[in-house]
Amino acid sequence: MSFTLTVNGKSHALDADDDTPLLYVLRDELRLNGARYGCGVGQCGACTVLCDGIPLRSCFVPAVSLSGRELTTLEGLRAPDGTLHPLQRAFLDEQAGQCAYCIPGMIMAAAALLRQKARPSEAEIRTALDSNLCRCGSHNRIVRAIQRAAAEMAR
Structure with missing residues (x-):
């Protein structure tokens, strides 16, 4: 399925299965490796990203369901010049x-x-x-x- 995600202020046109977790899209398609795979069922928090400013476990939420939402990863906390948050x-x-x-x-x-x-x-x-x-x-x-x-x- 084709969809668009806004991650760290940038829009990305993507194609993935309906049930592909956001974590896999972030790591495999967008090469954003800050979020980590821990448990795979949303219990450990290693995969946490922000969705509209609210913590979200990215390991089990389908990426396609987040189209139109603002996602922020660990990489997105840095300033544009690369300065650490x-x-x-x-x-x-x-x-x-x-x-x-x-x-x-x-x-x-x-x-x-x-x-x-x-x-x-x-x-x-x-x-x-x-x-x-x-x-x-x-x-x-x-x-x-x-x-x-x-x-x-x-x-």
């Missing part, structure tokens, strides 16, 4: 990722949170990330990174 920089500065497999999904969930609330509390951060799984136990560094980014973005 404050969240990306803070995650690096706080060494928030041990294996870093979950980090793209964590950053995208955090980006959605910071769009809703500029200075979330630690409890609000933990709630926003509750369904994003990290097997390495980097949760405290992840929370610190989000707090750091929020402070920087509030300046």
Whole structure:
């Protein structure tokens, strides 16, 4: 089926089966590899992207169903000149990722949170990330990174 997706502000004419997950289109067709395959059933959060600013698990949602929506991937958080988003920089500065497999999904969930609330509390951060799984136990560094980014973005 032919359809159009708007990803990171750019329109893409695509052709895929009706049931092809967005994650596969992002990675295989658009070569955007920020979102990762984790569980394949939307439970781990490694594949999280933003759809109209709201976190979406891209591993099981058919890409064709998102035509007309604004999608943002990890790559889309960067400024046009390639400058890292404050969240990306803070995650690096706080060494928030041990294996870093979950980090793209964590950053995208955090980006959605910071769009809703500029200075979330630690409890609000933990709630926003509750369904994003990290097997390495980097949760405290992840929370610190989000707090750091929020402070920087509030300046």
